[in-house]
Every structure is written in C-alpha cells, then in structure tokens.
Amino acid sequence: xxxxxxHLHTTISDGRLTPKELIELLVERGICVAAITxxxxxxxxxxxxxxxxxxxxxxxxxxVELSTDIPGNEIHILGYYIDYLSTDxxxxxxxxxxxRVDRAKSMVKQLANLGMPVEWTHVLRLAGEGAxxxxxxxxxxxxxxxxxxxxxxxxxYLSRNGPAYVERGKQTPSDAVKLIVEANGVPVLxxxxxxxxxxxxxxxxxxxxLEGMEVHYAEYDMAxxxxxxxxxxxxxxxxxxxxxYHANGSDGEPIPGxxxxxxAVAERLAYLASxxxxxxxxxxxx
Numbered sequence: 001x002x003x004x005x006x007h008l009h010t011t012i013s014d015g016r017l018t019p020k021e022l023i024e025l026l027v028e029r030g031i032c033v034a035a036i037t038x039x040x041x042x043x044x045x046x047x048x049x050x051x052x053x054x055x056x057x058x059x060x061x062x063x064v065e066l067s068t069d070i071p072g073n074e075i076h077i078l079g080y081y082i083d084y085l086s087t088d089x090x091x092x093x094x095x096x097x098x099x100r101v102d103r104a105k106s107m108v109k110q111l112a113n114l115g116m117p118v119e120w121t122h123v124l125r126l127a128g129e130g131a132x133x134x135x136x137x138x139x140x141x142x143x144x145x146x147x148x149x150x151x152x153x154x155x156x157y158l159s160r161n162g163p164a165y166v167e168r169g170k171q172t173p174s175d176a177v178k179l180i181v182e183a184n185g186v187p188v189l190x191x192x193x194x195x196x197x198x199x200x201x202x203x204x205x206x207x208x209x210l211e212g213m214e215v216h217y218a219e220y221d222m223a224x225x226x227x228x229x230x231x232x233x234x235x236x237x238x239x240x241x242x243x244x245y246h247a248n249g250s251d252g253e254p255i256p257g258x259x260x261x262x263x264a265v266a267e268r269l270a271y272l273a274s275x276x277x278x279x280x281x282x283x284x285x286x
Contacts, residue, residue, distance in 0.1 A: 001258075003033065003260070004261050004262070004263055005031055005243055005256045005260045006033075006037070006080065006241060007078065008036055008242065010130075011044075012129075012130040012131070013065075013131045014127075014135040015245070016247040019036065019051065022048070023051040025255075025256060031256050033059045033061065035062075035063040035078075035242070036048050036061070036062070039067065040065075040066065040093050040100065040131045041064070041093060041131040042093070045062050048060050061269075062080075062082055064079045064185075066078075066180070067168070069167065070172070070201075072160075074160060075189070076191065077177055077188070078190050079186070080185055081273030081276070086183045089179065089183040096169070097132075099169035102169075104123060107134070110165075114157070116141065122140045135246070141153045150250060174208040177208040181208075181209040184276040186238075186273050187209055187210050187212075189201075189202070189212070189237075192213050193220050198231060199231070199235075210237065212237050212238035214239075214242070215239035215241050216260055216265075217242070217244065218243040218258050218260075239261060241260055242259075242260050243258055
C-alpha cells in the first residue's frame, strides 16, 4: 500500500466524492500525504483541510491541475503548494473555467448534431458547483443511454479526435508552468506516458520552471514506470505520482493506496516548496 497520493479529484471538478468524503477515504486507505488537484479550481481545499484536522497524521497539499495544448496533443500540469489565495492565480483559473463552459456548450451542440441530444441542464446538474469538464458530458451520455461506460463516451465521441470534440481556449504548457511558479508553487508534468517527444518537451518546460514529472502513476505498468523514472533522473526532475482518482466506479479504477511515490518524494516536494512560500499542512502561511 502506498502512503502518498499526489493526484486526486473531488466533486469540485470532475471527481465523484466531496472533499470531505475523499479525506475520509484517504484515512481509511492509510494515506499520509495527499494533494487535492482539481481541474482549474481550488474551492475544495478549505473543506479538505477542515476535515483533515481530525487526522493529524494526514498532510493535505494545496494543488491544482491545469490543461494545456500543443499541436496534436493535450498536456496537463500539476501545481503543488500553490498560494491558492493569489488574486492573479484565481483570476487565471476563473478564465480557464469560463473557457470550459464555452467548450462544454459547444460539445453538447455537436452531440445534438450527431443525433444524441443532451440537455445542458443535465450537464450542469452533474457538475454541481464545480468546474465543468468532459467527464460530466460523458456521464450525461451514459445516463441517457447513448453509451454504456465513460470510456466508451470518450473513445467514440469526446476524445481529441472524436466527432464531438471541441478545443478550449489555448494555454501552452510553459504558460501553465510559469503561472504555478508565480503562485509560489512547484510545477509537475502530469501523466507523461503517452506524450510524444517527451525529452524535447521536458527541456522546454524545465526552462519555464518545471521541477517534477509523474512517474508512479497508477495506470502505468512497471515497465513504463521504470522508463519514466529513468527519464526523470536524466532531466533532474522529482519523480511524483498518484492515482488520478475520480471515484468513477469503473472496472479496475485505481484507488488511493494502490500506487504512489515513496514518502521521500513527498518530503522532497515539501522541501522544494519551502524554498518559496511555505505552508502548513492546512494551508496557513507560516
């Protein structure tokens, strides 16, 4: 069982557990260090910290996950120990969420044109007060009976090459890294296993301030993990990781504790953050 999970989502974005429910699961699964990394939003942090105060052995890292685009691919950047109170950061995140809404509306229109009408109110209900994402549209498709699984929704319609896919407002990976650096956070490349020309991209992102990349990612087999570990070492990047848990309930979905980086990685991450603007585990500046 892993003690560290640095990639977790809640109902504040496209996860299906509230921050409180997620913290309770982490405790049940024996996690000692965890990062809440909702997409383009940090609104779940306060509830997570409030819940975690009952469990002094559990450290919750303030985080976020940003989506970016390069030609022919999408790259995600994680930010750890961010100053989530930064007005500049929150202004940028608000813009990203607005772009998400515009894209989601366009994808719903595309689906209607394909003969699969989905009510926009249905998508809004599934998203709740969180940041809207493609998984909410996928779940609406599933609940309407157009597909049987979330994976099928993405494979057939919502993936980058799918007929209902619509691009969102552009942001480059370097822009996302710089935004996290400006928020006194530690930027880390998410799920890099399928990225083409990874070495070249890492060179560019390191110039922007990248300090780590996911290696211990729960959906990767050991051969890929070892390959990524060598890549991280070659570029002097911290080998992070986690489950990318959404609580979708799909077959074989990794859950916290299944795989994660060693505790020493979390300690090194905290050290890197301490060189900037240190935070206590519950988000208050020291």
